[in-house]
Amino acid sequence: MLDRRPILLANARVVDPSRDLDIMGDVLLADGVVRGAKTGIGAAGVPEGTEVIDCRGKLVAPGLIDMRAFIGEPGATSRETLATASQAAAAGGVTTIVCQPDTTPAIDDAATVDYVLRRARDTAIVHVHPMAAITKGLEGKEMTEIGLLKAAGAVAFTDGDKSVTNAQVIRRALTYARDFDALIVHHTEDPDLVGEGVMNEGEFGTRLGLMGVPKAAETVMLERDIRLVALTGGRYHAASVTCMESLEVLRRAKDAGLDVTASASINHLTLNENDIGPYRTFLKLVPPLRAEDDRKALVQALADGLIDVVMSDHNPQDVETKRLPFAEAAPGAIGLETMLIAGLRLVHGGSIDLKTLLRAMSTRPAELLGLPGGTLRAGAPADLIVVDLERPWVVDPAELKSKCKNTPFDEARMTGRVVRTIVAGRTVYEIV
Amino acid sequence: MTIAPKQPFVFSQRHLLGIEGLTREDITGLLDLSEEFVELNRQVEKKRASLRGRTQINLFFEVSTRTQASFELAGKRLGADVMNMSASSSSMRKGETLMDTAITLNAMHPDIIVVRHHASGAVELLARKVDCSVINAGDGAHEHPTQALLDALTIRRNKGGLEGLTVAICGDILHSRVARSNIILLNCMGARVRVVAPSTLLPPGIERFGVEVARDMRAGLAGADVVMMLRLQRERMNGSYVPSVSEYFQYYGLDEKKLSFAKPDALVMHPGPMNRGVEIDSIVADGPRSVIREQVEMGVAVRMAVLEALSRNLPNA
Numbered sequence: 001m002l003d004r005r006p007i008l009l010a011n012a013r014v015v016d017p018s019r020d021l022d023i024m025g026d027v028l029l030a031d032g033v034v035r036g037a038k039t040g041i042g043a044a045g046v047p048e049g050t051e052v053i054d055c056r057g058k059l060v061a062p063g064l065i066d067m068r069a070f071i072g073e074p075g076a077t078s079r080e081t082l083a084t085a086s087q088a089a090a091a092g093g094v095t096t097i098v099c100q101p102d103t104t105p106a107i108d109d110a111a112t113v114d115y116v117l118r119r120a121r122d123t124a125i126v127h128v129h130p131m132a133a134i135t136k137g138l139e140g141k142e143m144t145e146i147g148l149l150k151a152a153g154a155v156a157f158t159d160g161d162k163s164v165t166n167a168q169v170i171r172r173a174l175t176y177a178r179d180f181d182a183l184i185v186h187h188t189e190d191p192d193l194v195g196e197g198v199m200n201e202g203e204f205g206t207r208l209g210l211m212g213v214p215k216a217a218e219t220v221m222l223e224r225d226i227r228l229v230a231l232t233g234g235r236y237h238a239a240s241v242t243c244m245e246s247l248e249v250l251r252r253a254k255d256a257g258l259d260v261t262a263s264a265s266i267n268h269l270t271l272n273e274n275d276i277g278p279y280r281t282f283l284k285l286v287p288p289l290r291a292e293d294d295r296k297a298l299v300q301a302l303a304d305g306l307i308d309v310v311m312s313d314h315n316p317q318d319v320e321t322k323r324l325p326f327a328e329a330a331p332g333a334i335g336l337e338t339m340l341i342a343g344l345r346l347v348h349g350g351s352i353d354l355k356t357l358l359r360a361m362s363t364r365p366a367e368l369l370g371l372p373g374g375t376l377r378a379g380a381p382a383d384l385i386v387v388d389l390e391r392p393w394v395v396d397p398a399e400l401k402s403k404c405k406n407t408p409f410d411e412a413r414m415t416g417r418v419v420r421t422i423v424a425g426r427t428v429y430e431i432v
Numbered sequence: 433m434t435i436a437p438k439q440p441f442v443f444s445q446r447h448l449l450g451i452e453g454l455t456r457e458d459i460t461g462l463l464d465l466s467e468e469f470v471e472l473n474r475q476v477e478k479k480r481a482s483l484r485g486r487t488q489i490n491l492f493f494e495v496s497t498r499t500q501a502s503f504e505l506a507g508k509r510l511g512a513d514v515m516n517m518s519a520s521s522s523s524m525r526k527g528e529t530l531m532d533t534a535i536t537l538n539a540m541h542p543d544i545i546v547v548r549h550h551a552s553g554a555v556e557l558l559a560r561k562v563d564c565s566v567i568n569a570g571d572g573a574h575e576h577p578t579q580a581l582l583d584a585l586t587i588r589r590n591k592g593g594l595e596g597l598t599v600a601i602c603g604d605i606l607h608s609r610v611a612r613s614n615i616i617l618l619n620c621m622g623a624r625v626r627v628v629a630p631s632t633l634l635p636p637g638i639e640r641f642g643v644e645v646a647r648d649m650r651a652g653l654a655g656a657d658v659v660m661m662l663r664l665q666r667e668r669m670n671g672s673y674v675p676s677v678s679e680y681f682q683y684y685g686l687d688e689k690k691l692s693f694a695k696p697d698a699l700v701m702h703p704g705p706m707n708r709g710v711e712i713d714s715i716v717a718d719g720p721r722s723v724i725r726e727q728v729e730m731g732v733a734v735r736m737a738v739l740e741a742l743s744r745n746l747p748n749a
Contacts, residue, residue, distance in 0.1 A: 324531075
């Protein structure tokens with residue numbers, strides 16, 4: 001295999017959050033794994049036939065692991081396939097996609113997990129690992145075969161953007177999952193409190209005449225879950241926290257020593273409800289974008305490590321479901337391709353450091369899901385990205401690889417771009 | 433010595449999508465223009481030719497009798513060709529989207545489209561896809577600008593102005609586009625606005641709209657020059673937002689006793705259609721202080737003024 005010859009990424013700024021490393025150095029890849037990442041490997045110390053790439057000070061880091069992306073295969077391939085999602089991922093520096101089970105049919109049995117893994121193997125250019133449903137048919141009633149699903153390759157269990165309202169069901173799932181060391185990832189929004197709400201509840205929503213979703217819809221569900229984690233001793237991950245009040249709940253749970261972690265979406269970290277402006281439906285999200293104070297609190301929580309993971313919440317939607325009045329439009333935004341770059345806004349703005357951002361997008365998800373990536377240690381999979389941190393560009397939806405173009409960052413000016421993505425030692429994406 | 437002719441009013445907008453964004457001059461100009469049409473409408477010969485050759489489409493996705501009739505009459509009296517399309521007959525029922533409807537209608541070269549839609553922001557969305565002027569005849573819980581204008585005209589004619597008046601808007605503020613448009617207009621024109629409602633019917637953040645908030649009618653109506661009642665939808669009466677019709681009427685229905693908290697010469701208004709015995713007692717609705725029928729009359733005049741003002745800004749006007 002010609003393109004599997006060793007690669008030396010020379011003269012790079014090497015950041016490896018798993019080892020708290022941020023140095024100028026070289027990274028050697030061979031046979032699909034990292035051979036070394038340190039200062040002074042040099043062209044002299046590499047095997048014959050090695051492709052030497054002079055990075056000229058650009059960033060080299062572990063490939064990103066996106067813990068929450070809706071793909072649409074099976075059942076909604078007009079929105080996104082594993083192939084198109086993987087191309088978008090590669091362009092965004094994501095080398096592992098964790099896809100969500102709210103497909104048609106839902107990923108709630110071992111055969112469907114197997115189907116997704118086979119399709120990914122045959123069509124995707126990055127790694128794909130599915131999460132499986134917590135409950136059969138995502139109906140919130142009966143637990144799925146957690147043991148068999150995990151054995152088939154499900155990396156965690158979630159009902160996607162649905163909350164399990166029945167406390168007994170989630171209690172049993174947490175209890176049972178513990179025996180298999182399976183992670184329960186839960187979307188925390190009380191559907192009754194959400195009601196007819198379509199955006200954050202508050203003054204701005206009132207001005208637009210749109211019904212609001214109170215922050216309590218999230219916090220009430222999260223508080224309940226934390227009590228149940230304390231009761232069961234299960235492993236729990238809050239799928240998408242968005243507000244200050246939830247951060248307090250999270251902090252208390254962590255202080256109490258519970259096995260609780262949390263994600264925030266890149267959208268909630270970089271946008272707020274005012275960005276909706278004149279009813280921009282690409283910014284209609286679930287949970288909704290919150291106020292600027294909440295966004296700032298989330299960024300601080302990320303800097304402090306209270307938020308473990310940053311995910312894209314990638315959710316492709318057709319023009320037909322978005323070009324509607326706000327209340328009637330489908331929620332969701334694509335994000336695989338812009339997650340890292342949008343996150344760099346926080347780095348350039350001085351809110352968080354680069355290592356923290358990369359940790360939340362690679363090392364932490366790998367640890368939580370038991371995946372081998374997220375590190376540049378010798379022997380780790382050769383999943384890496386090369387990023388030009390200073391390169392300016394404008395997001396043109398027409399150039400995005402995703403099948404749908406519902407990006408909240410259309411026409412946005414960005415600083416920093418992924419210039420090369422390597423999966424298992426092969427370059428799967430490159431721009432000059 | 434020659435007297436300079438009065439400058440004709442030039443409206444600053446191409447569409448009327450809401451009161452938000454209008455200047456004081458816009459509002460005053462529209463109200464002044466409306467006065468001319470009030471006079472015209474009281475004559476036998478009610479026709480003008482200022483919209484002759486123009487096509488006006490009334491596109492109503494939500495059922496409405498009075499607003500649609502009012503716009504139709506207004507257009508016809510100005511000489512426009514008026515076409516009515518409503519949800520029950522339109523292709524919306526066949527699954528055509530709002531945008532496709534907009535593109536289809538646009539191809540027929542209308543000059544003005546009047547739109548009512550149940551979703552907030554729908555009219556603005558449609559306006560972005562057409563080349564003609566668009567008038568918002570009510571979108572969701574967002575705005576209903578011609579209602580606020582006709583309310584202002586009614587108040588101005590009865591009170592001589594708007595500045596310094598205290599206006600109490602009572603009832604289902606949460607779901608009301610009438611309330612939102614009125615709050616913005618009255619604030620812009622220097623009136624004091626109070627909203628009066630049970631807390632379940634107050635939208636979050638309403639106190640930041642420059643209004644006083646009251647939860648009971650005695651405090652809310654104290655010293656009011658105008659009492660504006662809002663309609664409470666039937667599906668919100670029984671246990672969802674308020675416990676029952678009788679409890680609502682007891683605490684928030686406008687009867688003679690509650691009206692006595694307001695100034696003795698306070699006006700009673702309602703955008704209609706009324707739920708008698710729910711938000712307003714018949715004795716008050718039909719009483720000497722009620723200007724509810726006058727509001728309907730002003731509605732036609734205001735809509736003529738809006739059509740006229742927008743048509744002056746059309747190409748080839």
